[in-house]
Amino acid sequence: MNPPFVFDVHLDLALNAIEWNRDLRLPLDTLRRSEAHLHDKPGRGRGTVTLPEMRRGRVGLCVATQLARLEHDAYSPVFGWRSAPQAWAMTQAQRAWYEAMEEAGEMVMIRDLAGLEAHLAAWNGADEATAARLPVGYLLSLEGADSLITIGHLERAREYGLRAIGPAHYGPGVYAQGTDATGGFPPGGLDLLREIDRLGLILDVTHLSDDCFWQALDVFGGAVWASHHNARVLTPHQRQLSDDMFRALVARGAVVGVALDAWMMVPGWERGKTTPESAGLRLEKLVDHLDHFCQLAGNARHVGLGTDLDGCFGTEQTPMDLDSIAGLQQLPAMLVARGYTADDVDGIMHGNFLRHLRSAWGGRPGA
Numbered sequence: 561m562n563p564p565f566v567f568d569v570h571l572d573l574a575l576n577a578i579e580w581n582r583d584l585r586l587p588l589d590t591l592r593r594s595e596a597h598l599h600d601k602p603g604r605g606r607g608t609v610t611l612p613e614m615r616r617g618r619v620g621l622c623v624a625t626q627l628a629r630l631e632h633d634a635y636s637p638v639f640g641w642r643s644a645p646q647a648w649a650m651t652q653a654q655r656a657w658y659e660a661m662e663e664a665g666e667m668v669m670i671r672d673l674a675g676l677e678a679h680l681a682a683w684n685g686a687d688e689a690t691a692a693r694l695p696v697g698y699l700l701s702l703e704g705a706d707s708l709i710t711i712g713h714l715e716r717a718r719e720y721g722l723r724a725i726g727p728a729h730y731g732p733g734v735y736a737q738g739t740d741a742t743g744g745f746p747p748g749g750l751d752l753l754r755e756i757d758r759l760g761l762i763l764d765v766t767h768l769s770d771d772c773f774w775q776a777l778d779v780f781g782g783a784v785w786a787s788h789h790n791a792r793v794l795t796p797h798q799r800q801l802s803d804d805m806f807r808a809l810v811a812r813g814a815v816v817g818v819a820l821d822a823w824m825m826v827p828g829w830e831r832g833k834t835t836p837e838s839a840g841l842r843l844e845k846l847v848d849h850l851d852h853f854c855q856l857a858g859n860a861r862h863v864g865l866g867t868d869l870d871g872c873f874g875t876e877q878t879p880m881d882l883d884s885i886a887g888l889q890q891l892p893a894m895l896v897a898r899g900y901t902a903d904d905v906d907g908i909m910h911g912n913f914l915r916h917l918r919s920a921w922g923g924r925p926g927a
Contacts, residue, residue: 605874608883621679668695706729725764791806816863860904864910
């Protein structure tokens with residue numbers, strides 16, 4: 561019997577290809593060796609995601625991002641571009657990489673229900689040898705809206721395939737306040753929400769400030785998800801979802817993807833100092849966050865995977881028992897040991913976000 565299909569709703573593939581200069585067509589070991597001499601970025605030589613590795617772990621579908629934020633503070637520790645045209649240009653370079661991967665047969669963009677069902681049919685029942693040759697499907701998402709030179713650029717992005725958008729990233733943004741920032745949407749942000757709704761895009765509430773989160777749920781009427789979050793009660797930080805936030809998302813029929821960035825999994829993590837070994841961080845910690853959400857919901861229908869495993873870190877900032885994205889296949893046994901049923905496991909690994917996506921694309925918010 562084949563391992564379960566995996567739908568990962570948050571990967572920064574093009575950012576890795578363009579800004580980290582990674583050839584993601586390579587086997588993971590080859591990519592790591594090619595970077596062993598580099599020290600320009602954290603995680604060099606310790607990456608966990610390549611396209612062959614995704615196939616090996618049956619991660620046959622993902623939400624893949626475009627990401628280019630503005631530099632709102634010259635002393636900000638988070639890198640950004642100096643102008644919206646520069647940021648837009650970077651997102652278009654990332655888009656060009658996805659198109660190149662499609663032309664090479666490595667990936668396929670999923671734009672609509674027909675494309676989704678055809679892609680799932682190709683993967684369904686595929687043995688290991690067949691899966692190794694199949695393209696990885698991707699839905700295009702914009703993480704942070706700073707790169708939109710005007711709100712009109714969003715319709716242009718919708719035309720070339722954008723299907724989800726998170727208005728914020730870190731700090732203050734043009735259209736929304738993000739992680740570690742405070743306050744609600746500026747007027748332009750409210751206009752952006754209306755345009756997202758008009759275009760039928762999925763709103764990703766990830767990275768929104770608390771004020772923006774609640775405001776978005778009040779004013780936005782379309783489909784919502786949270787691509788990569790963990791539980792604030794287990795890892796206290798504004799970046800995580802509070803219990804009230806999670807309950808509000810459940811009430812909207814949303815699904816939340818749990819993430820594998822170490823600092824989001826255990827409290828007190830210090831980047832560059834704490835290690836997975838010193839923190840005793842294992843994959844079971846992710847199951848703790850996932851299980852907490854399921855207990856709040858009273859079922860396992862509102863949680864999935866949004867790993868962020870290629871989000872500018874590597875094995876120095878992931879569970880010690882997860883060497884690559886293919887290691888997600890350890891999760892089913894862990895979930896069964898916690899009392900989850902086979903249907904629960906399928907929902908968490910892929911089914912919950914697929915249900916939500918089918919519903920959103922069918923013209924109504926996920927139920």
